[in-house]
Amino acid sequence: MSTRPLVEYESVDKYFGETHVLKEVDLAVEEQEVVVVVGPSGSGKSTLLRCANRLEEIQGGEIRIAGDLISGPDANVNRLRQQVGMVFQSFNLFPHMTATENVAVGPRKVKGVPESEATKRADDLLGRVGLGDQTASYPAELSGGQQQRVAIARALAMDPKVMLFDEVTSALDPELVGEVLGVMKDLATEGMTMLTVTHEMGFAREVGDRIVLMSDGEVVEQGAPESFFESPETERGERFLERLL
Amino acid sequence: MSETQYGRGDESPSSPFLNDQRLKIIGIAASGLFTLAVVGFLGVILYTQVNPDRFVNIIHPQFIDAFFVVLRIVAISSVLSVTGGMLVGLGRISETLPTRGIAKGYIEFFRGTPLLFQLIVIYSGIPAFWPPGQFPIANFSVPAAIIGLTLNHSAYIGEAIRGGVEAVPDGQMEAARSLGMSYAQAMREVVLPQAWRNALAAIGNDQVILVKDTSLLSVLAVPEIISTVQNINSATFDIWTPILWAAILYLAITIPLGKFVRYLEARADPTGGPR
Ligand SMILES: Nc1ncnc2c1ncn2[C@@H]1O[C@H](COP(=O)(O)OP(=O)(O)OP(=O)(O)O)[C@@H](O)[C@H]1O
Ligand SMILES: [Mg+2]
Numbered sequence: 001m002s003t004r005p006l007v008e009y010e011s012v013d014k015y016f017g018e019t020h021v022l023k024e025v026d027l028a029v030e031e032q033e034v035v036v037v038v039g040p041s042g043s044g045k046s047t048l049l050r051c052a053n054r055l056e057e058i059q060g061g062e063i064r065i066a067g068d069l070i071s072g073p074d075a076n077v078n079r080l081r082q083q084v085g086m087v088f089q090s091f092n093l094f095p096h097m098t099a100t101e102n103v104a105v106g107p108r109k110v111k112g113v114p115e116s117e118a119t120k121r122a123d124d125l126l127g128r129v130g131l132g133d134q135t136a137s138y139p140a141e142l143s144g145g146q147q148q149r150v151a152i153a154r155a156l157a158m159d160p161k162v163m164l165f166d167e168v169t170s171a172l173d174p175e176l177v178g179e180v181l182g183v184m185k186d187l188a189t190e191g192m193t194m195l196t197v198t199h200e201m202g203f204a205r206e207v208g209d210r211i212v213l214m215s216d217g218e219v220v221e222q223g224a225p226e227s228f229f230e231s232p233e234t235e236r237g238e239r240f241l242e243r244l245l
Numbered sequence: 246m247s248e249t250q251y252g253r254g255d256e257s258p259s260s261p262f263l264n265d266q267r268l269k270i271i272g273i274a275a276s277g278l279f280t281l282a283v284v285g286f287l288g289v290i291l292y293t294q295v296n297p298d299r300f301v302n303i304i305h306p307q308f309i310d311a312f313f314v315v316l317r318i319v320a321i322s323s324v325l326s327v328t329g330g331m332l333v334g335l336g337r338i339s340e341t342l343p344t345r346g347i348a349k350g351y352i353e354f355f356r357g358t359p360l361l362f363q364l365i366v367i368y369s370g371i372p373a374f375w376p377p378g379q380f381p382i383a384n385f386s387v388p389a390a391i392i393g394l395t396l397n398h399s400a401y402i403g404e405a406i407r408g409g410v411e412a413v414p415d416g417q418m419e420a421a422r423s424l425g426m427s428y429a430q431a432m433r434e435v436v437l438p439q440a441w442r443n444a445l446a447a448i449g450n451d452q453v454i455l456v457k458d459t460s461l462l463s464v465l466a467v468p469e470i471i472s473t474v475q476n477i478n479s480a481t482f483d484i485w486t487p488i489l490w491a492a493i494l495y496l497a498i499t500i501p502l503g504k505f506v507r508y509l510e511a512r513a514d515p516t517g518g519p520r
Contacts, residue, residue, distance in 0.1 A: 053423055055422070078425045081425040088416060092414070092419065094439075096439055106426070151420075
């Protein structure tokens, strides 16, 4: 039996006004797969991710989450978003809530989980990302790396089927990048399906199952990390790798 | 490590140390002189203008009554205008155009015309719809005052709340919606608590102004503090004795109110402010 991909982009077109930002993009993320999207600035990587949980509307094509259409007018967006965990470059933690409250608020308000149960689960998740001793801290009291790990726990608390990571280490001081990438690597090892945008090529190579190169709103190349980094198939792939050196 | 490297040796060659010292001394001298002048002026007034017996005699019932009339009007208008302001503010940021338009028009009108004008429109304008003498509310002064203050201050608080909401980064709404929250849930749980905190200072200032705006209510024949001053003045030809009471009573409301607002602000900031 062939299971459907967890995320499917089918001929997706996205415009910002006149600008054509995603051009007939086709992409599928299989269950337990870690897909790493790379590409130059402005190529549409963030937009690609934001369309997957409908933070952006698309103008053509379809996007499905576990087979359910999220892009259509009848889509139950609030339900489908629960299956898609999103982690942002700028953390976007809720500053008026403690770490525990940040993680527990989704299950409590969206799924109706009782407070005591949600709190316990939140503290467990915080322990999993190495923050078991910071549960009562407010975001302003945490380092960037700690905040981003809370944000990952917050997304995990909804038991998503797939996690989206949009340059989640770009806003961090270099010495804090490792702790966040470590958590992501653990997640990948545990079998989480991930669609990740990153400039961390070491991570892409080590953890990624597939690299997707975007350029000017198009997926120009995709393949296994080894083949992509050793011998890109396209000229744009070569140029992208050259600029990294 | 790098901090010690950059932090040291920062005393610039042309150190403004001497000038700073001199400015400080001038500042202290000036404020001392000013304080002396104010205290002297108040002393002269107290000694020459204030009648101690009358000062005691007019406490009760005149000023006590006026004080509680003002307090009651302030308390009711305060609750109503914060509630109303919440609605106006939410209307102002609504995603439906007509709602937004109505809220905008409301704010423009009540901030664009004087409060005194609005009070007169309500106090004299509304009863004019009834035949002379038929208006059902016997003593319309206080209700008209509450309606006027509420409508007026709802506009200002609405603007404060709109500003508070707009100061919340878009990423907050996006993060909340990404968890699967509805727009209403995201507003309630994430955006509004932060907006409220952002708007608190402005709302607090507005409530202090509301207290002071009650001085206009003498025009509606509300027996408040200013009309009490005027009554006593015309009966006794003494102005400074009632003025002293008026000052004491206004400050007795506005100073604790200001403290209360700062307390709310501190409490609303869970991390205890910038560290
Ligand atoms: N809200 C918006 N309104 C208008 N144009 C936008 C908006 N967001 C993105 N764009 C444009 O869409 C294009 C793709 O942007 P996107 O943020 O997806 O790129 P990116 O690949 O994530 O870049 P980066 O590596 O800098 O994050 C860019 O040309 C950008 O200017
Ligand atoms: Mg981006």
